[in-house]
Amino acid sequence: MSFLTILQDVADEIGIAQPATGISNANPEVLKLIRYVDKVGTVLMKSFSWQLLTKEKTFTSVATEQQTSTIIADDFDRFIPETFWNRDDNKLIAGPITSKEWQGLKAADYDNNTNRKFRLREDNILIVPVPVAGNTLAYEYVSNKWVDTAAGGAPKTSFTIDTDVPIIDEELLTLGVVYEFLNGSGLPAGAAAKAYLDYFKMLAKNDQPTSTVMVAGDIFWGSNSRHYHGTPSASGAVI
Numbered sequence: 001m002s003f004l005t006i007l008q009d010v011a012d013e014i015g016i017a018q019p020a021t022g023i024s025n026a027n028p029e030v031l032k033l034i035r036y037v038d039k040v041g042t043v044l045m046k047s048f049s050w051q052l053l054t055k056e057k058t059f060t061s062v063a064t065e066q067q068t069s070t071i072i073a074d075d076f077d078r079f080i081p082e083t084f085w086n087r088d089d090n091k092l093i094a095g096p097i098t099s100k101e102w103q104g105l106k107a108a109d110y111d112n113n114t115n116r117k118f119r120l121r122e123d124n125i126l127i128v129p130v131p132v133a134g135n136t137l138a139y140e141y142v143s144n145k146w147v148d149t150a151a152g153g154a155p156k157t158s159f160t161i162d163t164d165v166p167i168i169d170e171e172l173l174t175l176g177v178v179y180e181f182l183n184g185s186g187l188p189a190g191a192a193a194k195a196y197l198d199y200f201k202m203l204a205k206n207d208q209p210t211s212t213v214m215v216a217g218d219i220f221w222g223s224n225s226r227h228y229h230g231t232p233s234a235s236g237a238v239i
Contacts, residue, residue, distance in 0.1 A: 001170035002150060004162040006177070007033050013178045022162045033177060036184070038158050040176035044168050045146045048204050049080055052167050053143045061086070063133040067125045071137075075155065076123075077144035084118060084139040086131065093127060093137070096120045102128075175199055 001009075008018040010033055019030045045053060059071040084093045095118040097105075102119045110117075111129050119126045131137075145155035150163040159166075166173055175196040182189035 001165065002162060003037070003147075003159040003164045003166075006037060006166070006170060006174055009174050010177045010181065013174070014181050023160065032184070033181065034159075036177045036180040037173065040173055040180060041146050041158070041166060041168060044172065044176065044200075045142070045144060046077065048200075049142050049208070050168060051207055053146060054080060054140055055143050056138060056140050058087075058136060058138040061127075061131040061133060061135040061137050063130060065126050065128060065130050067127065067137075071125055072120075072123050073141065073143075075143040075145045077142045079120070080140040080142065084137070086116070086135050086137055088135040091116065093118050102126070169203055172196075172199055172203055 004019070004022045007022050007030065011018045016029055019025050019027065019033075022030070022034060025031070025034075044050075055073065055075075057071065057073050057076075059067070062068060079096055082092065082094075084095065085091070086093060091114065093116045097117050097119050099119075101117075102121075105117065105128055113129050116127055116129060116131065118128075143155070145157050146167050147156050147159055147164050148167050149156075149161075150165055155167065156164075175192070179189055179192040179196045182192050
């Protein structure tokens with residue numbers, strides 16, 4: 001599904017004529033739909049850490065509080081919490097912390113090298129205590145580029161040609177635009193809001209499923225165990 005077909009599907013839903021073009025269209029109703037597509041896509045990008053928009057960034061540390069400016073990816077929107085690690089000493093770098101906590105740590109000359117913390121400020125990563133140089137640091141983040149080209153070109157932050165395709169689920173975008181149009185036009189939008197929210201919840205649940213709960217049979221079921229093999233150790237033995 002492309003940008004144009006999303007507009008056409010929305011047009012079918014709200015009862016207006018299907019547009020033959022999108023980006024170059026001067027029709028006021030189509031222009032409104034284009035605005036809503038960008039609005040809904042941006043909100044969806046920012047409201048959930050979709051796995052298709054989740055990326056990893058690695059860089060080499062320098063022995064200064066402020067790390068080099070290139071460590072923030074050009075498509076960076078926000079950090080995935082608790083994913084910033086030093087891969088050389090296997091320690092989590094906690095954060096991003098708030099301005100209040102950062103200033104408190106600076107005032108106290110924070111020097112706990114086993115519990116480093118970081119702050120994002122002016123698109124720079126600041127770390128205390130100062131790390132050693134040459135370590136590999138890595139974090140996951142959400143990309144702000146939720147649109148791709150049909151030919152697989154460089155992703156971007158909005159639709160610019162009719163053949164662009166969304167990275168975010170197409171049906172979710174369609175339902176969101178239908179709701180925005182009805183609501184913005186003062187039309188009954190309750191059913192559209194429910195359809196949009198229900199579909200969002202379903203996709204979010206399936207996008208990042210939680211781990212299943214293990215039962216005794218998973219651990220102590222011999223060769224048929226899903227996770228472990230063998231039998232329990234004697235009481236008091238160290239496993």
